[in-house]
Amino acid sequence: MEDKILNEKESLELISKMIQNSQQKIKAGNGLTFLVFGYTTLAISLLVYFLLKSTHNDWFNLVWLGIPLIGFILLYLFRKDKPKYTKTYIDRVVRNVWTVIGSAIFLVSFTAGFVRIPVLPVLILLLGIATAITGLVIRFRPVVIGGVLGMYSFVLPFVLFGYEQVLIYGICVFIMMVIPGHILNFKGKNANV
Amino acid sequence: MQMFKELNPLLHSELRLGVMSILISVEEADFLFIKEKTGATSGNISVQLEKLNEAGYLKIEKGFLGKRTRTVCRITPEGTTAFAEYVEALKSYLEIKS
Numbered sequence: 001m002e003d004k005i006l007n008e009k010e011s012l013e014l015i016s017k018m019i020q021n022s023q024q025k026i027k028a029g030n031g032l033t034f035l036v037f038g039y040t041t042l043a044i045s046l047l048v049y050f051l052l053k054s055t056h057n058d059w060f061n062l063v064w065l066g067i068p069l070i071g072f073i074l075l076y077l078f079r080k081d082k083p084k085y086t087k088t089y090i091d092r093v094v095r096n097v098w099t100v101i102g103s104a105i106f107l108v109s110f111t112a113g114f115v116r117i118p119v120l121p122v123l124i125l126l127l128g129i130a131t132a133i134t135g136l137v138i139r140f141r142p143v144v145i146g147g148v149l150g151m152y153s154f155v156l157p158f159v160l161f162g163y164e165q166v167l168i169y170g171i172c173v174f175i176m177m178v179i180p181g182h183i184l185n186f187k188g189k190n191a192n193v
Numbered sequence: 194m195q196m197f198k199e200l201n202p203l204l205h206s207e208l209r210l211g212v213m214s215i216l217i218s219v220e221e222a223d224f225l226f227i228k229e230k231t232g233a234t235s236g237n238i239s240v241q242l243e244k245l246n247e248a249g250y251l252k253i254e255k256g257f258l259g260k261r262t263r264t265v266c267r268i269t270p271e272g273t274t275a276f277a278e279y280v281e282a283l284k285s286y287l288e289i290k291s
Contacts, residue, residue: 001208001231003241008200008286011210015280018214019232022222083258085226086219 029079030188034181038173040071052163093137101130122168125154131176142183150176201275203248208233209241210284213276216268224264250275
């Protein structure tokens, strides 16, 4: 492309070509955030479950703090050498949805440290809502299905009592985030070929 | 008699129009992304970005990503208006011709 004058038809063709080329397509690595937080949550849930079950010491609930800590460190390390060259409106919508719901998740988790509330079902519901909205915005059905399944599974911890709730929480997050995350990456890899 | 609307000379150039078309469809784009999509040389892109920046059509932010410098461009509301007017003017030309 140079600094040359175009005729009207060429101008219109150029606009349409450039807009088409800049559209966000599903790429390999798109499922990274889901996978990082999904696997981290699953691992921490299993750890908390075994610690609580074997010791009955509620202080081990502090291990949950490992999810944001490990999650954000891993995300930083994975993304360090892969800068993003564009940001689209979709990126902004998805980021803002997760910022708002992430803040709500933090608030609920923090409150649960002082007041007895059914924290795990509320967290599953919030994660399900954010995942379903993300799926709808990026127009990717497996993520929508994962999110909706997650939302509906918020009743499960109510049915089960005791430490098994923690286990169910980990499994719900696995279904809601890890499986759609892998499908997203798989589709992205194939789209790049 | 229908009149031709004047085509904005700042946008009626291949590379500047290409850059504006990219920026109208994304929220922000890195210099390297613009280079890849337009296939133009870095020097030429820099000159054209500066012209669009002077006209207030886009905002250029320079920063660092690790040790590398990073230039990010974003369209301004004035740029969006100018682009919309340019497309309107184009339409008036094409309607008369067809």
